[in-house]
Amino acid sequence: MNLKELSRQLGLSQTTVSRALNGYPEVNETTRDRVRQAADQFGYRPNARAKGLATGQSMAIGHVITNSTSHEMVNPIFGDFISGAGEIYAKQGYDMVLSIVRDRDEEQAYRELKAKGAVDGIILHGPCNDEPRIGLLKSIGMPFLVHGRASNETGDYAWVDVNNRQAFFRATAFLLDLGHKRIALVNGLEAMDFAHRRREGFEAALADRGLVADPALMRTGEMTEVYGYTSVNDLLDQDAPPTAFLVSSMISALGVRRAIEERGLKMGRDISVITHDDDLSYLRNGGDVPIFTATRSSVRLAGQRAAIRLLKMIGRPDVPFKHELLEAELMVGQSTGPAP
Amino acid sequence: MNLKELSRQLGLSQTTVSRALNGYPEVNETTRDRVRQAADQFGYRPNARAKGLATGQSMAIGHVITNSTSHEMVNPIFGDFISGAGEIYAKQGYDMVLSIVRDRDEEQAYRELKAKGAVDGIILHGPCNDEPRIGLLKSIGMPFLVHGRASNETGDYAWVDVNNRQAFFRATAFLLDLGHKRIALVNGLEAMDFAHRRREGFEAALADRGLVADPALMRTGEMTEVYGYTSVNDLLDQDAPPTAFLVSSMISALGVRRAIEERGLKMGRDISVITHDDDLSYLRNGGDVPIFTATRSSVRLAGQRAAIRLLKMIGRPDVPFKHELLEAELMVGQSTGPAP
DNA sequence: TTGAAAGCGCTACCAC
């Protein structure tokens, strides 16, 4: 069923039917009701491509996530973020188009998305400290919002992030309070902004007590299960092994715990482990407030906020936003000059 | 830059330029080269909406994933599957549109995708034993492929799955070989087909040795971290607690391990744990062949296969497919009658 | 308050 047919059924012009359905004020309310009812009955939906062609909008938002050649797995955190964003898009009648591209094809992917007119805006995932994509998106005139921040970017851009620095500061402080002296950091790739911030939080907490981070206790790498496993084994084989671990991702944490178990060490007695995106920290704290971590739930919330902001940027009406728990962990900002 | 401009620059008609770019044979090769070069130079990309409107194709595949109201997190396995599929789409010039819908809105979502003409085909995720969506998609004439299977579906449909039953059969058999008598199954929701199959594999391995599964040792639920945590605590508080756990998801496994750790039990001595989608099983087995599990890597492979098959179904040319490890874990099929 | 018609950017048919 298309507009032509529908309007013929109704004995009206396409113009009137279109106007009725799109809420234009000049349509007689009686007519509008008739049209709406018929549209409902026939299950009429405007063809997205035709509508897009006529309006110049695609009613879609792109999410581009990179997939390095060395490590093809997708960080589960993207799933949570995207789930939050998707909910908002659905409510607003937007589609989400997901591009999964090799890092070397990334610039090309953005240009194509723009030239093809496939999306009205983009969410940029996984920013590095130096983030060339920000300049690129600006130069091609594609509205965008960054999931995370780019520390070395001096220009102006919108972002939504979880508070990585504070989370790692608090987690480290907690371990220090427990009496740990040798704390290991099993971090993500520190060229990535989030990992960089986590490290800063870690170091700041140590500095607060007059301590200096020991490079021998810090690992950085793609956050796979295998990486967690081998990191722990390396770290524990050292002369002065750590007594606690701060782990950047629940996937690595699987490997971390496995390695610890295999050595017959007992958590909480021989060794402490805190994982960044770990929903159990709620459970142990009465179920409402996060202790140290930016959990999966707060990432989902970040996705919602990001979607709302981007839709606003491209001129969509306000979406009512329900404030939930965890908001405190979330940061929303507009950066001019180096990211805060 | 659009076709009109480009053709004017070249002093050719839109027709010729279009034909040159789309590989039609009747174009002079010299002309074609000129056109290609100019298109390259100006960064010309045909507008996707206009092209779609003219051809009736959207050059996009939809992935619909449901998001139950109780449990908003996205299973990381979707990310891996989607990453594999996305790679294929990109190569073939297809976009992926991702719909995240509440279960009760699902039928509506499919109808809309069809009516709007947003996608040329759909990947159906997370099928239940009784899967009404299969009938729905057939009735609205939307090409689709199922990621998984629907045991109670008697009609004909294409699917790609990992071998859940065999994986759980082998894992159970292994635990029995180790001498375990009381093995717990921490499974997903058994209305879901994958969980149903996993349970069947579990029970079949027991039956093979003349044993019967003890209902008191089986748990079923949404695979969250908290679920794993509470399940283990419940199970271990019983009079005759299990000595081994078979866990359906690495997310639940995080909770499972945490609970075990907290009780001061030692893995491998007091208790054994096998997790379904656990990439470390490679590491321990020389890095090439999966022991028991359908790992994240094989799920990624499944995504590739699914994309290829669906594209074929909607009449796209063959994609060269590189056979990799793990293929043995993968099942590809066309079901007529109850799923095998 | 309604309708006719142009036009969004492309493909594909038909003529040359």
Place this chain on the structure above:
DNA sequence: GTGGTAGCGCTTTCAA
């Protein structure tokens, strides 16, 4: 081998 043009389904002037 190349070009003119109708038409995909919608929105949006402009006219009535």
